[in-house]
Amino acid sequence: MTNSNSKTVFFVCFMAALAGLLFGIDIGVIAQAKDFIKQDLGVSDNVISWVVGSMMGGATAGALVSGKLTRQLGRKYSLVISATCFVLGALGCALAWNGTVLIIARIIVGISIGVASFTAPLYLSEVAPKSIRGTMITMYQLLITIGILTSFVVNTLIRNNTFTGAEGQIAANFLIPDISLSWRAMLGVTLIPSLIFLAGVFFLPKSPRWLISKGKTEEAKKILLKIRASEDEAASEAQEIINTVSSHTGRSGFAMFREKLNFRKTVYLGITLQLLQQLCGINIIMYFGPELIKAAGYTSEFAANVGTIAIGLTNVLATFIAIAYIDKWGRKPILIAGYSIMAVAMTGVAAFMHFNYSMAAIISVLVFIIAFAFSAGPVVWVLCSEIQPLEGRDFGITCSTGANWLSNMAIAATFLPLLSLLGAAATMLLYAVCSVLAIFLIIMYVPETKGVSLEHLEKNLMNGVKLRDLGK
Known part of the structure; x- marks a missing residue:
């Protein structure tokens, strides 16, 4: 690939993946802001629950409508809609004057996240060259982890400089003068990257595969010439897409x-x-990290903050493993290795919590984060964007993304009741069992898609090849 073409590919993929940064910041922000919101707006615990959960509800709705959006408007303009919602949602959160307005703003943020979580991996899978397709889609996951870490660090700084020191006591003469500005800064910080994302997506090319499916073959060929290594590669890929589209019925x-x-x-x-990605318990670690750290025996506010940042940093660094090796080792071996380590690590969390070995429990949590970050975190999104045939890709990814958000909501809603009913150790053991189940299902059904064109995968699928053999 020429230097000019490689720069173009990197810019295109980075701008599409920037949605992941916004996604990550919005996931990480609410855990540390919710007590400020409660005190400043004078809302009940029930309203706070709605503030926390409304984003996931909006994300589910956004994911479910994304299939129709991307099919009718295309991948690029769906990203424009997502970016616009990010800007509006960030403004609404920063300016909210009561709980109702904040919930509405969080729903708008959720819609933008749902559309982005659907469209960005789909767009990346259709634009990136097959030799680095996994790496480029994983960049989206990397930026999610960076967003989560950014929110953890910034919010911890704001909290530590707003609290007087004793938990629950809030001063008005620290870094940020009052709690109202503190939580508004936490929730509104995404406005800056949202505006960058909105400006950048207008420069993205349209998906060549979507263009050809709409009969705009010449425009698709021009785009492929800009993002492929040679004219021969661009022409060959264009013809492969045309041949696939010609068999579609509309x-x-x-x-x-x-x-x-x-x-x-x-x-x-x-x-x-x-479903397996969520059932392993990853978002329990992310959403309830401070509570888990306290359950492991570290009860101070400082320890919870340091532990939360350690989780976020580990998540970021381990994602680089996936970026480095997903197109070398392949999707399936990485998934099997990741879920195996997650099962052992979560079992360790359960055992160490039961026997009150606090430091060992925290180390096991970090090992679990490493395993998830190089395997299930990025690889599931890669596979879901690769295995669906072009004619049904929007519908197929709508179903899988919707399943992600629905299970995300269900697990977040059931975690605290499970914790109360079973205790921390038994609850963690339940998630470990889900990772073991995942290993067997991956071995039996998941194909290896490394270095295989989307059209070849579709051809094998439509010819009745077994799922696990689609990449052969």
Whole structure:
């Protein structure tokens, strides 16, 4: 690939992946802001629960409408809609004058996250060269982890410089003069990267695969010439896409789902992968990190903050493992290794919590984060964007992304009741069992897609090849 073309590919992929940074910041922000919001706005615990959960509800809605958006408007303009919602949501959160307005703003933020979590991996899978497709999609996950870490660090600084020292006591003469400005700064900080994202997406090319599916072949060829290593590679890929599109009937993804058993298999596989990603317990660590650290025996505010930042930093650094090796080792070996380590680590968390070995429990949590960050975190999104055939891709990824957000909501809602009913150790053990189940399902059904074109995967699928053999 020429230097000019490689720079173009990197810019395109980075700007699309920037949605992940906003996604990560918004995931990480609310845990440390919610007590400030409660005191400043004078709202009840019930309203705070709605503030926390409304973003996930909005994300589910955004994910479910994204299939129609990307099919009708294209991948690029769906990202424009997502970026616009990010800007509006960040402004709404920063300016909210009561709980209702804040909930509405958080729903708007959630919609933007849902659209981005659907569209960004899809767009990256269709634009990136097949030799680095996994790496480019993983960049999206890396920026999510950087966003989470950024929110943890910034929010900890704000909290530590707003609290007088004793938990629950808030001063008005520290770094930020009052709690109202503190939480508004936490929630409104995404406005800056949101504006950068909104400006940048207008410079992104449209997806060549979407253009060809809409009969705009010449425009697609011009774009491929800019983002491929040579004219021969661009022409060959264009012809492969044209051949695939020529066999399509123009039916909707849902119609294809009803008619084609082979397509139903990849839809079910995508849903299963996303459910397994959530059932391992990762977002419990992210959403309830401070509570888990305290449950492990570290009860001070300082320890919880340091532990939360350590979780975020570990998450970022371990994602670089996936970036370095996903297109070398392949998707399937990385997933199996990751879930194996997660099962052992979460079992360790359960055992060490039960026997009150606090430091060992925290170390096990960090090992779990490392395993997730190089495997299930990025690789599930990569696979879900690769395995669906072009004609039903929007529908298939709608189903898998929707499953991710619905299970995310369900697990977040059931964690504290499970903790109360079973205790911390038994709850962690339950998540470990889910990782063991994942290993068997991956071995039986997940294909290796490393270095394989999307069109070759689709051809094998439509010819009735077994799911685990689609990449052969």
